[in-house]
Amino acid sequence: AVNSHWFQATMEPSPIFTAFVITVAIEGLGDKYGEEARLERDSWTILKNKKYLGDKAPPHSIQKRASFGIKPVISDNSKSTSKPVKSEKRTPQFKIEKNKKMNPTEIKAEVFLPGVFNLRQIELSLGEDRIQLETRTGNFYLDIFLPININISSAVAWFNNVSSVLHIKSSID
Numbered sequence: 135a136v137n138s139h140w141f142q143a144t145m146e147p148s149p150i151f152t153a154f155v156i157t158v159a160i161e162g163l164g165d166k167y168g169e170e171a172r173l174e175r176d177s178w179t180i181l182k183n184k185k186y187l188g189d190k191a192p193p194h195s196i197q198k199r200a201s202f203g204i205k206p207v208i209s210d211n212s213k214s215t216s217k218p219v220k221s222e223k224r225t226p227q228f229k230i231e232k233n234k235k236m237n238p239t240e241i242k243a244e245v246f247l248p249g250v251f252n253l254r255q256i257e258l259s260l261g262e263d264r265i266q267l268e269t270r271t272g273n274f275y276l277d278i279f280l281p282i283n284i285n286i287s288s289a290v291a292w293f294n295n296v297s298s299v300l301h302i303k304s305s306i307d
Contacts (some may be wrong), residue, residue: 137230137281141157144158144206145211148156152180153255155182156170156180160173174256178286186206223268223273223274223275224273224275225274225275225276226245226267226274226276227245227246227247228243228244228246228276228278229243229244230242230243230245230278230280230294231243232282232306234265239305240306241263241280241282241284241303241304241306242301242302242303242307243293243301243303244298244299244300244301244302245267245276245300245302246297246298247274247298247299247300248298249271249273249298250269250271250273250293251272251295251298252293252295253292253293254270255269255271256269256270256293256300257270258267258291258300258302260282260284260286260289260302260304261286262283262286262307263279263280263281263282263283263284264278264279264280265277265278265280265302266278266298282306282307283306283307284304284305284306284307285304285305285306285307286304288304289302289303290303290304291303294305
């Protein structure tokens, strides 16, 4: 693979230099691999944005490899000592906005948390440029960095039980 910017700036304007570079590369491959390389020194093609030559792409095969540290699950119906499956945490839907016209020194965030019914089920942590949220039910986890710094002492958060939306409002430093 060759850097396309370098190729366009150096190789395309000079066909003589291009032929020289490709001939040197073919000679080097021929010296290294000998007849095994089966190189045609007189007829060569420059491929642009293509990783193969011809009409059809070569078949792409995926190899099965040994997986280290992963043990197969053996199901035995006579013993029922299964552990409860822990659900994975999802990133909730959220919206962060800064109203440039009405109040340019304030930022608002809304986080939609379906299935959360009480403010006590939410753990919220605010940093000067970060919002981190996790529900105690374990369903949602949000960790985002903001491109601006917020004033933590002026931050206010409230939860709407009906719509399951957490509102966060803070002034900007």
